Amino acid sequence: MKLKKCALILSLSLPISVLMAQESKQFEELQQQVRKLQQMQENSEQTQLEQRRLIEALSRQLADLTQQKSSMTSTNANIVRSELSSNATNAATPAIPPVSAPAWSATQPITIARAGSSYMNMSFDAVMAVGGSTAKDPSAYLELGDHDPSKNGFSLRNAEISLDGAVDPYFNGFANIVFKLDNHNETSAELEEAFLQSTSLPGNLQLKAGQFFANFGRQNSQHPHSWAFVDQPIILGRAFGPDGLRNIGAQLSWLAPTPFYTELFLGVFDGQGGTAFSFRNTGAMDALGVDRYHGHATTDRTVGGVQDLLFVPRWASSFELTEHQTLVTGASVALAPNDTGADSRTEIYGLDAYWKWKPSQANAGYPFVSWQTEALYRRFGAGADPLAPTPLQAETLRDWGFYSQVLWGFKPRWVAGLRGEYANGNSGQNDANEVFRGQRTRISPALTFYPSEFSKVRLQYNLDHGEHFGDEHSVWLQLEFMLGAHGAHKF
Amino acid sequence: MKRSIFVLIAAVMLSAPAFAKLNVVATTADMASIAKEIGGDKIELTTLAKPTEDPHFVDAKPSFIVKLNHADVLVEGGAELEVGWLPTLLTQSRNLKLAAGATGHVLCAQGVRLLDVPTSLDRAKGDIHASGNPHFLVDPENAKIVARNIAEAFCAQDAPSTELYRSNLTRFIESLDLKLKEWQKTLEPFKGREVVSYHDSWLYFGQRFGLKMDLFLEPKPGIPPTPAHLAEVIAKMKADHIKVTIVDPYLNRKTAETVARNTEGVVVDVAQFPAGVKGTEGGYIPLIDYLVNSLAKALGEVK
Numbered sequence: 102m103k104l105k106k107c108a109l110i111l112s113l114s115l116p117i118s119v120l121m122a123q124e125s126k127q128f129e130e131l132q133q134q135v136r137k138l139q140q141m142q143e144n145s146e147q148t149q150l151e152q153r154r155l156i157e158a159l160s161r162q163l164a165d166l167t168q169q170k171s172s173m174t175s176t177n178a179n180i181v182r183s184e185l186s187s188n189a190t191n192a193a194t195p196a197i198p199p200v201s202a203p204a205w206s207a208t209q210p211i212t213i214a215r216a217g218s219s220y221m222n223m224s225f226d227a228v229m230a231v232g233g234s235t236a237k238d239p240s241a242y243l244e245l246g247d248h249d250p251s252k253n254g255f256s257l258r259n260a261e262i263s264l265d266g267a268v269d270p271y272f273n274g275f276a277n278i279v280f281k282l283d284n285h286n287e288t289s290a291e292l293e294e295a296f297l298q299s300t301s302l303p304g305n306l307q308l309k310a311g312q313f314f315a316n317f318g319r320q321n322s323q324h325p326h327s328w329a330f331v332d333q334p335i336i337l338g339r340a341f342g343p344d345g346l347r348n349i350g351a352q353l354s355w356l357a358p359t360p361f362y363t364e365l366f367l368g369v370f371d372g373q374g375g376t377a378f379s380f381r382n383t384g385a386m387d388a389l390g391v392d393r394y395h396g397h398a399t400t401d402r403t404v405g406g407v408q409d410l411l412f413v414p415r416w417a418s419s420f421e422l423t424e425h426q427t428l429v430t431g432a433s434v435a436l437a438p439n440d441t442g443a444d445s446r447t448e449i450y451g452l453d454a455y456w457k458w459k460p461s462q463a464n465a466g467y468p469f470v471s472w473q474t475e476a477l478y479r480r481f482g483a484g485a486d487p488l489a490p491t492p493l494q495a496e497t498l499r500d501w502g503f504y505s506q507v508l509w510g511f512k513p514r515w516v517a518g519l520r521g522e523y524a525n526g527n528s529g530q531n532d533a534n535e536v537f538r539g540q541r542t543r544i545s546p547a548l549t550f551y552p553s554e555f556s557k558v559r560l561q562y563n564l565d566h567g568e569h570f571g572d573e574h575s576v577w578l579q580l581e582f583m584l585g586a587h588g589a590h591k592f
Numbered sequence: 593m594k595r596s597i598f599v600l601i602a603a604v605m606l607s608a609p610a611f612a613k614l615n616v617v618a619t620t621a622d623m624a625s626i627a628k629e630i631g632g633d634k635i636e637l638t639t640l641a642k643p644t645e646d647p648h649f650v651d652a653k654p655s656f657i658v659k660l661n662h663a664d665v666l667v668e669g670g671a672e673l674e675v676g677w678l679p680t681l682l683t684q685s686r687n688l689k690l691a692a693g694a695t696g697h698v699l700c701a702q703g704v705r706l707l708d709v710p711t712s713l714d715r716a717k718g719d720i721h722a723s724g725n726p727h728f729l730v731d732p733e734n735a736k737i738v739a740r741n742i743a744e745a746f747c748a749q750d751a752p753s754t755e756l757y758r759s760n761l762t763r764f765i766e767s768l769d770l771k772l773k774e775w776q777k778t779l780e781p782f783k784g785r786e787v788v789s790y791h792d793s794w795l796y797f798g799q800r801f802g803l804k805m806d807l808f809l810e811p812k813p814g815i816p817p818t819p820a821h822l823a824e825v826i827a828k829m830k831a832d833h834i835k836v837t838i839v840d841p842y843l844n845r846k847t848a849e850t851v852a853r854n855t856e857g858v859v860v861d862v863a864q865f866p867a868g869v870k871g872t873e874g875g876y877i878p879l880i881d882y883l884v885n886s887l888a889k890a891l892g893e894v895k
Contacts, residue, residue, distance in 0.1 A: 270691070273683065298683070305661065305686050356686055357662055403742035411733050421655035424642075427653050458650060464842045465814070466649035513816055553814065554676075557714060589680040592652045 118139045148369045179445075205381035209246055215275055221266030221274075226326050228258040230401050234563075234575035239283070242536040243565055245338025246345075248281070248325040250577050257282045259325045261293070263587065270481075272297040275313075277324065280299070282540040293347065310351040315413045316366050317433040318453040318475045321345050327590060329473070329508055331561045331577045335524045336502030336567035339537065340449050340479045342378025346435060348411060349536065362419040371404070372411025372437040379447045379479060380437040392440075396531025397486045397493055399440035420591075422456075442484015442495065451477045455592075469510040474502035483529070493530050499525035500538065534569065541567040601615035612636075612700055613892070614750045617659050618667040619674045620647050621865035622729045623738065625699055625875040627667050629741045629764040634753050641674075643865035646843040648719075648814075652677040664749050666743055670699025671726035695748040702739040704728050707795055719811030727793035730864055731800040732772050732880055736765050772811075772876055775884040776801065782891045787838040789828060790817075790848065793864060797883070807834065809847055819849050829855045835894035836887070838862040841869060861888045 150186045165484040230250035236243050240251040248259040260280045282310040296311025314322040320337060322345075337345070350370030357363040373381040383401050384394030404410065417431035435449040457471040481498040502524030510516045522543040532538045547561035559579040566572050613636040618624035621717060628637055636657050641650045660681055662667065668674055682690060689696035706724030713722055728734045730749045736884040743761040749755045785803035787794070790809045798805030811821035826833070835857035839848040862883055863869040872879040 246706055267692070300683065300686075300691065302686070303688075307684075307686055356657065356684075362658050363727070364654075364657075417654075421653070422657050427651070427655070429654060456650065461644045463644055463645050463649065463841045464844060468652075553715070553719065589652065589676050589678065591680055592654055 189300040224587040226583040227260040232577035246333030247343035249332035305356040315346040334504035347376040366415040368413035370411040397441040399559040445484040474505040617663040641869040646842040664855040673726035719814030731796035
């Protein structure tokens with residue numbers, strides 16, 4: 102424990118030293134920025150004043166016209182007026198001066214929101230699926246993810262409103278609000294993410310804080326619409342539950358001064374609830390009203406100290422293998438207590454790799470070949486439960502598995518994919534018949550067509566095999582559409 | 593003891609840039625070559641997108657984060673051409689010198705009058721750019737504006753070399769002006785002639801040199817050609833005796849060849865970026881030289 106504290110202090114003091122060194126330089130830079138912003142503000146105030154005068158003049162003209170022409174309703178006039186004033190507010194933004202500022206003319210278009218001139222990007226993205234499985238209820242044991250197709254027939258498990266933009270010169274803000282329909286077509290909503298990210302910390306540091314997906318491996322932090330397959334990999338479902346590892350907390354990341362990309366992350370999260378599935382999660386209630394997880398009774402533990410938080414360190418590096426091939430590798434760990442005992446802890450370890458080939462003369466990003474793989478190992482230390490119907494001793498439950506997927510963008514807009522998965526674990530004293538544990542494999546070929554960057558149609562077949570249920574076959578057709586401005590994607 | 597180490601580190605960090613070359617990152621090769629004209633050997637230049645690759649779809653590779661992290665100056669278009677990949681890289685690069693509005697972040701389009709600014713934002717019309725057509729640098733007049741923008745940033749970031757940057761700018765603009773007259777003369781006989789292109793990225797070039805470039809193999813921006821649309825294009829080309837089709841290195845040349853075969857026309861390989869096609873490796877002026885001469889040759893041959 103002492104050693105850990107020392108390491109923590111050391112890791113915190115390192116950036117502080119760099120911070121001190123850069124202080125004076127940063128002070129000058131900030132002074133410069135302030136002067137510049139002040140000037141910009143003055144300019145924009147002037148513009149705003151002029152525009153206000155213009156609006157008044159135009160509004161007067163408009164009022165005259167309204168009286169003359171009965172065809173022009175007063176609502177129309179109001180819309181025009183509000184559009185004009187919204188243009189004026191946009192012009193007052195102390196951002197980059199407009200690229201070209203031609204004089205206003207009656208024929209010039211008036212837009213309410215345009216990329217770069219509104220305070221935030223807004224988008225709506227819906228992913229739905231239709232299909233069927235030989236399993237009567239696919240969500241009962243085949244599809245572990247909360248955004249996976251949940252039933253035979255139609256399902257819509259992810260309709261997402263995304264907002265992002267610069268908060269001020271120091272932070273960017275992000276929010277993702279997800280709506281989904283359950284098997285009885287009832288709507289539920291979740292605040293999937295709401296976080297801010299620093300833009301101006303010194304020493305190559307970046308801070309993220311709020312509710313967000315932990316940076317563990319590759320797929321955990323990706324949103325369903327950017328997944329290459331219809332469903333979440335089995336091993337991710339077993340380690341992180343239906344929602345992925347997503348919690349309230351903060352993350353400090355550091356871009357290392359290496360010639361190739363290396364970034365170190367340290368996430369610290371609250372670590373409680375269903376979105377911290379393997380950690381302080383009370384599990385499900387049994388018939389007697391006792392919360393159990395892997396059969397062990399749980400107590401809803403609160404944070405008593407630093408040791409009760411969830412720590413997620415990660416390392417990632419990238420290498421340009423050739424002019425056309427890029428490799429990204431990473432290692433992640435998630436450490437926190439769980440709810441099955443006073444000293445019970447869970448550890449999850451993961452390795453991930455992503456490789457992509459794209460030729461020099463790629464057209465709209467095609468052709469390409471990519472390979473992504475992740476391997477995870479979970480060690481769940483369960484506390485003793487002498488009061489269970491069959492008394493349980495303290496035990497260690499282990500899960501391991503991997504997925505590996507290859508994508509081939511063989512011509513513009515078309516991507517063929519193949520994914521193979523394996524997951525297994527020891528059954529312990531309670532889980533001998535548990536469908537969410539034990540050996541499972543899955544093979545999934547998929548074909549995706551992107552009519553544009555903003556829509557897609559995907560056909561996927563799953564051949565599932567599990568030691569508890571034998572073979573199951575599923576076919577899913579997925580449809581996605583996106584409205585609005587969506588942020589650029591990471592590699 | 594500790595304190596003095598900090599001071600030492602601080603001193604090294606602050607003094608290092610004074611001796612080093614200006615580290616410049618350009619998103620595409622056209623802006624890079626103009627930056628080279630202005631910066632000469634005072635700058636260390638890195639280009640992110642390959643000259644042969646579609647500039648709309650560049651992978652946001654992690655190695656770019658490192659390049660941007662080290663940069664003193666970023667030269668980007670500023671007209672949303674790079675919107676699909678640059679913003680996320682910039683956030684991750686953690687470089688205050690390249691923050692929005694900072695002098696180290698050059699938006700080349702600043703001062704350029706962008707054409708085709710959409711009257712309404714409607715994706716049913718294809719993937720249109722909200723701030724206007726971003727392929728403005730194939731007009732040499734715009735290259736002058738871009739050169740000035742870049743020179744201004746270099747002077748602000750590296751005051752001791754101001755004179756050199758200014759004289760390089762003057763020299764570049766003078767040679768552009770000279771060349772421009774020559775280019776105008778070469779294309780003069782073909783004024784009003786129509787040239788078919790794949791994507792609407794040649795508007796500014798056409799306008800500068802009096803060529804009509806409003807017939808495209810793509811039915812809508814970003815939507816690949818369809819047989820029905822190609823049939824329409826071919827019919828129009830036949831009716832109006834249009835014979836020249838140009839194609840960028842990353843676009844499907846076979847489609848252009850099919851069109852040419854059906855209209856007894858020719859296909860001309862073009863690029864918007866130096867080194868995008870053979871013979872344009874020398875930089876911006878050799879690129880426009882190549883474009884003007886190969887178009888004049890093709891237009892002269894087909895009649």
